[in-house]
Amino acid sequence: MEKKSFTFDEIKLKLVNYCVYQDRCHAEVEQKMREFLLIDEAKDEIILYLMKENYLNxxxxxxxxxxxxxxxxxxxxxxxxxxxxxxxxxxxxxxxxxxxIDEDDYIKMIRKIYEDYHSRQKGQEYQKKSKTIKYLMSRGFEYEKITDIFE
The missing domain is CATH 1.10.10 (Arc Repressor Mutant, subunit A)
Structure with a gap:
């Protein structure tokens, strides 16, 4: 199937809509631009336009x-x-x-996930605790923060 070709303005509008639908970062917009055969100058112009008009922030x-x-x-x-x-x-x-991220919300979130996950674990207390800490870390919570709460 051949690629449909768009004018510069059509591509620009497509990228505006892409940014309006949800906040995007530069890397996502550049990735999206690869779908269109654009020269670098055209890409730069579109990026600058999106930034100037605050579509890309x-x-x-x-x-x-x-x-x-x-x-x-x-x-x-x-x-x-x-x-x-x-x-x-x-x-x-x-x-x-x-x-x-509010610091109190962060601590509350760790506590809540800890309690929910911990209560579903089987085995000895230390195994349940260790599994729960591993789980929280896999969710991106810092070991120090997790252990601080339970000291």
Whole structure:
């Protein structure tokens, strides 16, 4: 099947809609642009346009990503950070946006997941505890934070 060709303005509009549908980061937009045969100058022009018109805003993306992954998916900071780095978000930006997660909510989330998971485990207390800590760490919660709560 041959690729349908679009005009520059049609491609630009498609990318605007892509950004409007949900916050995107630069890497996602660049990935999306690969679907269209664009020269580098055209890609740069579209990226600049999206940024200038505030369709593409890396900080807004990062903040919304952090909120969603914590409050909806219940991920810890380590897992969120790893996934943002895969999207080529800088450490500096990630760190400055982590204030989207309220520290009390973070501790409460660890407690809640701990209690829910721990209560479903079988075996000796130390096995249940160790399994639960491993589980929380796989969700991206920091070992120090987990153990602090239960000291």
């Amino acid at each position: 890396e900080e807004r993306f990062t903040r919304s990503y952090i909120r969603g992954k914590f409050y909806i998916k219940h991920w810890g900071r380590a897992k969120i950070k790893m996934h943002l780095k895969q999207k080529q978000i800088t450490d500096k930006l990630i760190s400055s946006c982590f204030d989207e």
